[in-house]
Amino acid sequence: MILLKGAPGSGKTSLIENLNLSPYTLGYDMFRELFAVTAPVAGDDNASLVLGQRIERQVVQATHDAVENRLKLGALVVIDATNVTVADQKVWRDMGHKYNYDVALYDVQSELTDDELLARNDLRGDQRVAEDIVVKKAQQSRESGVALGVHKIESELQLRKLGTVAERDFNLFDKVVVFGDIHSCADTLKEAIADHGDLDDPRIAWIFLGDLFDRGPDALGVFELLAPRVEQDNVFLIEGNHELNLRRVLTNTASKGSYRDSRATRDQLLAGGHMAAEQLAFLNHFVPFIGFTKAQQIFFASHGGVQVDKVPYSVTAGGKIIYDVSNIPDYYFIYGAASRTHTWNRQTEYGHDANLLASDDVVQFHGHRNGSRSDGPQPMDAVPNVWNLESGVETGGKLSVAVIGECGQTAGYQYDGPPFERPVVVPDMSAVPLSARLASDEGIRAKDIGNRITAYNFTRETFQKGQWNPETTAARGLFLRDDTVIARGYEKFFNLGEQHGYTKDDVIQHFELPVRISEKANGFLLIVAAVDGELVYYTKGGPTPFSKAGQQLFERRFDAEKRQKFTGLLSRTNVSVTFEVVLENDPHLVDIIGEDLIFLDVINNAIDFTFRPELEQAVQAILNIRRVPSTVVTTRGQLATAIDYYQHEIVFEGAVLLDAAGRMTKIKSDYYSAAKAIRGPLTGVLRGTAETLPQTMQETQHKLADSGIWQNLTEYTKVNPHGDTVLDMPRILKAINFQH
Numbered sequence: 001m002i003l004l005k006g007a008p009g010s011g012k013t014s015l016i017e018n019l020n021l022s023p024y025t026l027g028y029d030m031f032r033e034l035f036a037v038t039a040p041v042a043g044d045d046n047a048s049l050v051l052g053q054r055i056e057r058q059v060v061q062a063t064h065d066a067v068e069n070r071l072k073l074g075a076l077v078v079i080d081a082t083n084v085t086v087a088d089q090k091v092w093r094d095m096g097h098k099y100n101y102d103v104a105l106y107d108v109q110s111e112l113t114d115d116e117l118l119a120r121n122d123l124r125g126d127q128r129v130a131e132d133i134v135v136k137k138a139q140q141s142r143e144s145g146v147a148l149g150v151h152k153i154e155s156e157l158q159l160r161k162l163g164t165v166a167e168r169d170f171n172l173f174d175k176v177v178v179f180g181d182i183h184s185c186a187d188t189l190k191e192a193i194a195d196h197g198d199l200d201d202p203r204i205a206w207i208f209l210g211d212l213f214d215r216g217p218d219a220l221g222v223f224e225l226l227a228p229r230v231e232q233d234n235v236f237l238i239e240g241n242h243e244l245n246l247r248r249v250l251t252n253t254a255s256k257g258s259y260r261d262s263r264a265t266r267d268q269l270l271a272g273g274h275m276a277a278e279q280l281a282f283l284n285h286f287v288p289f290i291g292f293t294k295a296q297q298i299f300f301a302s303h304g305g306v307q308v309d310k311v312p313y314s315v316t317a318g319g320k321i322i323y324d325v326s327n328i329p330d331y332y333f334i335y336g337a338a339s340r341t342h343t344w345n346r347q348t349e350y351g352h353d354a355n356l357l358a359s360d361d362v363v364q365f366h367g368h369r370n371g372s373r374s375d376g377p378q379p380m381d382a383v384p385n386v387w388n389l390e391s392g393v394e395t396g397g398k399l400s401v402a403v404i405g406e407c408g409q410t411a412g413y414q415y416d417g418p419p420f421e422r423p424v425v426v427p428d429m430s431a432v433p434l435s436a437r438l439a440s441d442e443g444i445r446a447k448d449i450g451n452r453i454t455a456y457n458f459t460r461e462t463f464q465k466g467q468w469n470p471e472t473t474a475a476r477g478l479f480l481r482d483d484t485v486i487a488r489g490y491e492k493f494f495n496l497g498e499q500h501g502y503t504k505d506d507v508i509q510h511f512e513l514p515v516r517i518s519e520k521a522n523g524f525l526l527i528v529a530a531v532d533g534e535l536v537y538y539t540k541g542g543p544t545p546f547s548k549a550g551q552q553l554f555e556r557r558f559d560a561e562k563r564q565k566f567t568g569l570l571s572r573t574n575v576s577v578t579f580e581v582v583l584e585n586d587p588h589l590v591d592i593i594g595e596d597l598i599f600l601d602v603i604n605n606a607i608d609f610t611f612r613p614e615l616e617q618a619v620q621a622i623l624n625i626r627r628v629p630s631t632v633v634t635t636r637g638q639l640a641t642a643i644d645y646y647q648h649e650i651v652f653e654g655a656v657l658l659d660a661a662g663r664m665t666k667i668k669s670d671y672y673s674a675a676k677a678i679r680g681p682l683t684g685v686l687r688g689t690a691e692t693l694p695q696t697m698q699e700t701q702h703k704l705a706d707s708g709i710w711q712n713l714t715e716y717t718k719v720n721p722h723g724d725t726v727l728d729m730p731r732i733l734k735a736i737n738f739q740h
Helices: 012-018 028-035 056-073 086-098 114-122 131-143 156-161 186-196 219-229 241-250 260-271 276-283 330-335 340-344 434-439 460-465 470-474 504-510 545-557 560-573 613-623 636-648 670-686 695-706 710-715 729-735
Strands: 002-005 037-041 044-050 078-080 104-107 151-153 164-166 175-179 204-208 235-237 289-294 297-302 313-315 321-324 362-366 386-388 398-404 410-416 444-448 453-458 476-481 484-488 515-520 524-531 534-538 575-582 596-604 630-633 654-658 664-668 717-719 725-727
Touching: 002 012, 002 086, 012 078, 028 056, 056 086, 114 131, 175 186, 186 219, 186 398, 186 410, 219 235, 219 260, 219 276, 241 260, 241 276, 241 330, 260 276, 289 321, 434 444, 434 476, 470 476, 476 524, 484 524, 504 636, 515 636, 524 545, 524 560, 534 545, 534 560, 545 575, 545 596, 560 575, 560 613, 596 613, 630 636, 636 654, 636 664, 670 695, 670 710, 670 725, 670 729, 695 710, 710 717
Parallel strands: 002 078, 002 104, 104 151, 175 204, 204 235, 297 362, 362 386
Antiparallel strands: 037 044, 164 321, 175 398, 289 297, 313 321, 398 410, 444 453, 453 476, 476 484, 515 630, 515 654, 524 534, 524 575, 575 596, 654 664, 717 725
């Protein structure tokens, strides 16, 4: 992935055209043109693109989607954007690294002056941007560096060489051993290796054509045989589709439930003590293909089998072949040559004519496919100069191996695979470290928040589809450093009557008495913990503008001496303390008197959710803070009465119930639920996505109009800590005398 850096007018487009990079280039401007039209500009001879308000987010999303799809295919990608800040570069770097891309940056602006940039900008026609933006971007480009994990390209010559791969000279080796698809058949692999030498013998080159894992009985055995040797100069790993699938599973880029075989491989390796990072580090050593020479014969090895005569190459003055694969995605080498229809759908053509792969000048090795799915494997040397080394080892077939001798001649060998009806190793995941279990769950979102700390939360899809398990339930504002919980909020628990939660009858009949009922303040949750002797402040998403606002309120309320004592308590006891934060500029649905900070609970820093009630008095003694109002009921009659009260008779948010066994549920008041039903549609009116409230809310709309609010809705807003303009619902509801 090549990032072009420079202010508008610096010459990025010209460079792209001069180096014939247009087919590989994507950028925001390309999609702006697709979304936009042109129109005249007052006092200006040049027209301007007309994009419209709130479209930029769609432009950005469309660009990112297009780039990510090309990354999935393994294509050269050039990003034509200003990329003048490290933050800009990080967006593309993170996307590229997810797909094992090398990310490079070329500074097109270089030493250009503002005057030169402005003069060039004047020549851009309807693409011209405001002069102040050009100057600002130019200055940012001069001041910013290169993001960590991105390397800088120093010259156009270096740029031209990207996308080229030189053949390797294998005359250094006495022989070359090439393995077909192994599919987790470790014992068969070990037998074949022992028959031809030693992996650590530097006189022998060992090439593995991909699909090392999945389907077979022992992925762990294959991994532990090859992973320690990836740095050796005589071991060469070629990427197959099953390595690609495993990468997708490990990086959570696979669709939910897909690649079952690769998930089984991942879990075997995790249970064997090889964490996701180690598995990815191993996969990072795989390449799409290898071209090499031995005894004046040219050889080519890839997983899928390709028409090598269509892979562009040049010959240096010294006779060395340089393959230029800028215009060929990795997909082609992984899945192999296919018809137009199969290629369009990114599919393998299993029953293709293998003679199409033959070349008079190049001997090719490949795996992945051998005849149609309904046919048995064909002989490995059925087509001249094409060695097909996929022979169904994991389904009772053979492991095929080709050996190139000292004079360049090739011979084939086959080894029996394990019985097809075989037990597959089922890993004991209980021994897998917590961070690995969380990382392997697609229902959990992980975010690096710095200082070696990762914030975990369940995904939107998990919430919407109710895909709950012990990990997704725990990962709700959970913070780990390595495998140690350093801060945490509450486990996910549900509203009364909500799907996956408790019904009213469940609570009244089965909650273990006594039951604590705490009023629910209408603010946001703040989690405070001590890390390395310093207080940290998180919302469920980690450090955010809201957590910063909560920290500021905390520091206004409690002086340095109290904060120091509080830090000591949290450090000694390894707990987190939760607070409800109510801010003037964060209006929810219930009227407030002023900003407030309400002490909720003390929670143990562990994956198994537990309260630490014995520390509540210590927190109150240090901070002299108000605890959330609560009552304790000791009979089922009292419990039923309390539920009715909090559901039907109050004008605040509701309550949280905690029984003696630690079960929790939330009650939302009728008032709160009715007010919340109005807020969404009214926010749509504020943002221009709707013109009226739904038909069922016409009475409310009439009240808003009669009070003058409807006509002046923007005056009934506040800007929250995140910088978003939101409705001041308490003020609006009070003005129309809202009753649920």
